[in-house]
Amino acid sequence: MSASRKWCVVVNFLFHTTDSKTRDGDSPSDAVSISTKAVESLLSIDVPQLLSRCLGNRDLARRLIERFQISTSELEGKIEKALSELQLEEVSLLAHRLKGEAANLGANLIRENSASIEDACRESQLPIAVGALADLKQNNKLLQEQLPVLIQNVATSDPDPKLSCLPKRQPR
Amino acid sequence: MKILIADDDPNTIDMLTNTLEAFGYDVTSACDGIEASSLLRTGDYRIFISDWQMPGKTGLELCKEIRDRGLDNYIYVILLTSFSSMEGVVQGLESGADDFLTKPFNPAELIVRIRAGERIISLESREMTIFSLAKLAESRDKETGDHLERIRTYVKILAEELSKQVEFHDIIDGEYVKLLYLTSPLHDIGKVAIADSVLLKPGRLTTEEFEVMKTHTTLGAQTLAEVATCYPSAGYLKMAIDIALTHHERYDGKGYPNRLIGDEIPLCGRITAVADVYDALTSVRVYKDAYSHETAVEIITRDSGTHFDPRIVRAFLGCQDRFLEIKNQLNCETSRTVMA
Numbered sequence: 001m002s003a004s005r006k007w008c009v010v011v012n013f014l015f016h017t018t019d020s021k022t023r024d025g026d027s028p029s030d031a032v033s034i035s036t037k038a039v040e041s042l043l044s045i046d047v048p049q050l051l052s053r054c055l056g057n058r059d060l061a062r063r064l065i066e067r068f069q070i071s072t073s074e075l076e077g078k079i080e081k082a083l084s085e086l087q088l089e090e091v092s093l094l095a096h097r098l099k100g101e102a103a104n105l106g107a108n109l110i111r112e113n114s115a116s117i118e119d120a121c122r123e124s125q126l127p128i129a130v131g132a133l134a135d136l137k138q139n140n141k142l143l144q145e146q147l148p149v150l151i152q153n154v155a156t157s158d159p160d161p162k163l164s165c166l167p168k169r170q171p172r
Numbered sequence: 173m174k175i176l177i178a179d180d181d182p183n184t185i186d187m188l189t190n191t192l193e194a195f196g197y198d199v200t201s202a203c204d205g206i207e208a209s210s211l212l213r214t215g216d217y218r219i220f221i222s223d224w225q226m227p228g229k230t231g232l233e234l235c236k237e238i239r240d241r242g243l244d245n246y247i248y249v250i251l252l253t254s255f256s257s258m259e260g261v262v263q264g265l266e267s268g269a270d271d272f273l274t275k276p277f278n279p280a281e282l283i284v285r286i287r288a289g290e291r292i293i294s295l296e297s298r299e300m301t302i303f304s305l306a307k308l309a310e311s312r313d314k315e316t317g318d319h320l321e322r323i324r325t326y327v328k329i330l331a332e333e334l335s336k337q338v339e340f341h342d343i344i345d346g347e348y349v350k351l352l353y354l355t356s357p358l359h360d361i362g363k364v365a366i367a368d369s370v371l372l373k374p375g376r377l378t379t380e381e382f383e384v385m386k387t388h389t390t391l392g393a394q395t396l397a398e399v400a401t402c403y404p405s406a407g408y409l410k411m412a413i414d415i416a417l418t419h420h421e422r423y424d425g426k427g428y429p430n431r432l433i434g435d436e437i438p439l440c441g442r443i444t445a446v447a448d449v450y451d452a453l454t455s456v457r458v459y460k461d462a463y464s465h466e467t468a469v470e471i472i473t474r475d476s477g478t479h480f481d482p483r484i485v486r487a488f489l490g491c492q493d494r495f496l497e498i499k500n501q502l503n504c505e506t507s508r509t510v511m512a
Binding site for chain 2: 049052053054055057060063064067068071093096097099100101103104105106166167
């Protein structure tokens with residue numbers, strides 16, 4: 001089952017479960033909380049982590065996701081073209097860039113796919129690079145599909161407490 | 173503190189800027205190596221965060237460019253990278269980077285690394301500022317030559333020797349020696365306020381003139397104390413004040429300005445007194461020729477317990493050879509007749 005198909009099935013299941021729980025007497029907020037946590041774990045971007053990196057600035061997080069969605073598609077296209085022309089060094093540089101962007105956003109699957117493409121091209125392992133590109137395309141498709149949910153999640157999620165411990169501000 | 177960020181990924185720039193601005197930094201960004209290079213040339217930035225791979229010039233090339241230019245003001249460079257291999261770290265450090273930040277960056281880590289950079293920059297600025305101030309005071313009295321360079325070296329040698337004595341173990345550590353080396357050149361800072369007619373007078377001073385000259389201790393301490401009030405975090409000024417105020421006190425209580433006795437005189441003042449007198453004795457002055465090292469040692473030994481703390485004189489006798497080496501290295505115009 002493709003990643004995007006899995007996502008659709010899981011979302012339908014979650015909404016169904018949420019409805020049942022609400023009907024069975026759980027408070028709607030509990031149900032929403034349960035489903036929010038579950039949805040978060042399936043998203044292409046680790047939103048709580050991103051919110052922490054943005055120091056809780058939700059507008060910034062939303063802008064970054066929207067920009068990343070465009071950038072990922074552009075880079076995916078460039079990687080595919082360069083790979084078809086066997087320009088492995090160029091592919092490696094593009095994949096390196098996507099890896100960095102994905103890492104900062106907390107887009108872990110896209111980061112892993114980019115890292116595989118980069119490593120495979122540095123070692124001239126063309127079949128591995130082609131396979132990793134196919135995975136990247138699937139995960140990018142998932143990212144595009146999830147955009148509305150991701151944006152909604154930015155508004156409702158809490159920053160990851162593990163990344164939220166900051167040094168004290170000093171007087172300047 | 174102005175920080176320059178260079179990265180071709182606008183998302184990285186926005187995230188870094190958001191964190192740095194939240195902590196009160198003034199941030200400028202460049203989207204490629206060429207723009208970063210031209211902004212660095214303005215001299216406005218002391219901290220530079222650069223992506224490794226960028227169009228125009230890479231982070232490594234920018235690092236090399238900064239170090240090759242040998243700028244007066246040190247620029248602290250942090251390389252931002254997705255590399256985590258040892259090879260990458262070595263390459264970065266060789267090109268002149270000071271630190272690394274790996275993507276994805278953690279805001280807390282970013283801030284503590286920036287603060288480490290600020291500490292290094294402030295140390296450099298602090299030392300330069302203090303020594304320039306001291307040189308300014310010294311510039312009015314040309315005859316003292318490399319007096320400040322010698323004084324700070326003498327006090328360092330003395331403090332290191334003293335730290336070998338058990339009773340000073342807990343007082344004199346590496347930090348104390350560093351501070352003493354840093355602040356001792358300010359001992360005569362108050363002389364900037366003494367009139368030329370007194371400061372530069374050839375021959376002996378009258379009683380009235382000597383009273384005026386003595387005020388350089390209180391004037392220097394007052395000036396430094398005012399600076400310390402404005403910058404309470406500058407703890408090193410406390411030692412500078414003590415030295416300026418007490419380096420003419422005598423162990424027997426007959427010194428000036430406050431006639432302090434024995435251990436009432438701060439240790440840094442007692443150490444500087446020995447170094448200052450040794451340098452005055454072995455240097456030419458408008459009113460006298462230079463004494464030989466042996467004569468200076470004799471006078472300091474004679475004045476142990478009266479002018480000087482006997483424990484410091486003992487330490488001085490233990491390291492007098494090094495004093496002589498420094499005196500000879502940092503020539504103190506002994507070409508004129510050396511008085512026996």
